[in-house]
Amino acid sequence: MNSSRQLFQYILSGLSNGAIYALIGFGFAIIHNATGIINFAQGEFVMLGGMLTVFFLAILNLPLVPAIVLAIIISTIVGMTFERLAIRPLKNAKPLRLIIITIGASIFIRGAAMLIWGKDTHALPAFSGNDPLHIAGATILPQHLWIFAVTILIIIASRIFFNYSIVGKAMRACAYNSQAASLVGIDVKIMVLLSFVISSAIGSMAGIIIAPLTMTSYDVGIMLGLKGFCAVIIGGMSSGLGTLLGGLLLGLLEALGAGFISASYKDAIAFIILLLILIIRPEGLFKKKEMERV
């Protein structure tokens, strides 16, 4: 009896964490699909979302919803500035330079956050209270439901956007072949900027809805960013269902591993999975294979 209850709790906890990873992974996928870049600073947008909201709530005493909206807007502005100043001039640079620049940006944003807000951890109030919900002997918090809901909404929205809207299709065209895309009249520069806007917005949204659970501080971005990246690799860099499944699978395997093998090596599990996927099936579990062009 007990062990099935345990198992169910692991599954539930794992899926909740997995949804978080998936949300963060979306940000990676969107930028990568439009530009081929892995934005190491993605985790910092997650951090900014949470920290900015705390700042607006606590210092400026704004009510919750305006604080959230303002936080998302400012994070997006940071993302746009980053793209304009650091990414655009390096459009055709080798991957190494881009990696270093995004790492540098992530360090810079983290350092700035530390200067402005200090090193303390801050809690955000839960959106709908803290009373746990019981499902078949296991419990989750209302905040977890928020996470699931927002994640699903974002998937649906991105599905519609990328498959049915002109702008979305234009972004996909840039991902396939930016030269051809510009030949048919798509302004690649705007598409790249747009990808950063969407990614930073989604990233900060993710940060805000998880902050009541995980609390936020200037350095939460690092690990979350890495896990989000694992999720998106498992899912095949898709900006849709693939990443969601990748994230859920990652969260699940982590929770089960922690529960049945050892909690100390929990993080190692995520990265071992990452390595295995990269080695065995780098295009992810949920995508069809593609040929490499010379």
Place this chain on the structure above:
Amino acid sequence: MPERLQLKIMTKEKRQIIIFLVFALAILIAPFFLQGSYFLNVLVFVGINTMLAVALNLLLGYAGQISLGHAAFFGLGAYISGILTTRFSLDPWLVIILAAVCAAALAFVIGFPILKLKGHYLAMATLGFGIIMYIIFNETVGWTGGPSGLSGIPNLHIGPWIFDNDLYNYYLIWIITIIVMLLSINLSQSRIGRALRAIHDSEVAARVMGVNARVLKVQIFTVSALISAVAGSLYAHTMSFISPVSFGFNFSVELVTMVVVGGLGSIYGSFLGAALLTMLPEFLRVFQDLDIVIYGLMLILMTMFMPGGLISGIQSMAESAYAKLKGKTSSNA
């Protein structure tokens, strides 16, 4: 033709040998001017970091393979040396060799599957590898002492000379580093070096020309890991205390920064990068909390505006000075 008689004809090789000898001499003489100074201690760490940066440069600068997990090999060398000399009292010098071989073996085994990947995927795979190693260092408390670290690592000694002070450590580390630098410079001039650069430019083209890219990449990865492990062992014996924090993701990023800031593919550049990053905290101490921001900014600005690294900046300065000199001489004729 007074011009021709006045100008000395310096072949490229001769110039290189002279530069190397000047550099080596400067390093060997420096302690005489720095007796008992704190700076000597800093230079010991610059030496270790230079060894690491050169090792990484072979992989990153020559072969063009990104590694964000190199601190793992550094840590592996340090821990194998630390554990075997404290718990089993084995001879430290023997253990250094053993640690180097272990690191090389690990690199060889991992290299084949991982080096199939390219660009960002390779970066993430090496990052993942680095973090896994860090977790192992942190969690195997029984062996490594875990987060509290491993203390009491004996100093190295040759006969009556014990390497427990800055002066001896300086020479120990820098002599080995200079040898490593020499070997690396030789490597870069050789057939292998050219093959590596070919892989860097275009792996497919290199393969078409008959370069066994796959094997070569793994070989250079292995050599790079071996040197890093030796640096780790020396570090362990110099500090007498090691803890996992020094071998994590942050240090891997620092190493990549050293190589990039110094100049990819340039051995002297790696020295400059290592020197700058080791001494940067000294200058940044004044700014206290600003140091993280400045570090990030420096990374961004250097990558954007000086992609060739410090060495390219110095080279272009030297070249324009040389040209001015030439210009003056010819105008005198």
Place this chain on the structure above:
Amino acid sequence: MSRNIFRIIFVLFFSVLMAGVVFAAPPIKIGALFSVSGPASFLGEPERNTAEMMVAEINKAGGIKGRKLELIVYDTQGDATKAVQAVNKLIKDDKVVAIIGPSTTGDSMAVIPVVEKAEIPLISCAAGIKITDPVKKWVFKTAQNDVLAVAKIYEYLNGQKVTKIAILTVSDGFGSSGREQLNLQSKEFGMQIISDETYGPKDTDMTVQLTKIRDSGVQAIICWGTNPGPAVVARNAKQLGINIPLYMSHGVSSKKFIELAGDGAEGVILPSGRVIVADQLPKSDPQKKALTNYVNKYREHYKVEGDHFGGHAWDAIMLLKSAIERGGYSPAAIRDHLEKTKKFAGIGGTFSYSPQDHAGLTSDAFVLVQIKQGDWKLIK
């Protein structure tokens, strides 16, 4: 005419000033190593703030025997390599006569060989027992050993007739040291550790570990870590509906924990230095004076509460001051008089050093407090 008089007065005044500078005694240089940034900044920052505040106060009151103190602080970032570089700089470049800190056990272990060789006294603010056990000639510490904290909890549990416990520790220096002690002392106090779980410093969800613990039939859970981890544990425990009593370590003895854990903090019991319940102590308590002084001063300077960790630095500075007052300015004299310190009422406890004991505290350095309605309540 008056202009000339003015000039003469000005020159005289200036010369007297210069003479004052020239003949004034040079300041006493004290080095400090704190992990102000990095993972242990919750230790380093209050410690640095406290040290700077106390040195400013001492100097305002005229210094020690007429000589001012000069505090040179370096940030180790919680990294052993940087700690060693910094301590070398303090000794060889800045030529300090004594060093306080570092904040973490790891950094302390790294710098010990250097200070022993250079023969400069070190007063560490870290908790690890290995720092002063075995005793090293030049190394002292002010933070209470984990040994004492664990003993305090186990004593209390004995009183509650608890024998089966679960431990949940963080995988960093602080947590692993606590885990070691919890295991080591379990037999002595008759404790059976049924479940031994760990979590990472940046983990955001401990429901898996707590689920395992909940079903293991234990009577108490001891969580050993520093913010924010234990706050997550407390919340998760509430979420899972766990009724088993939750005990924490002194790592969370700051209001921050209560703020982060919210409802989950209610009822949690932990050992702590007396500083957080300074106002609840009886007047007869020898530490009361120092404690209230510290709490008020810190609030005055930094607008937030002085906490348990900053107290380690307070103790280090004041112990140094007392040693210099009694004995002298040279490193050897400072060391000797530090070792002779008896019954010094500080923030962390009442210190009495001896040649065999450079940690100086006993288990009544800790008191047991319980969190009731968002505030600390001293348990008698």
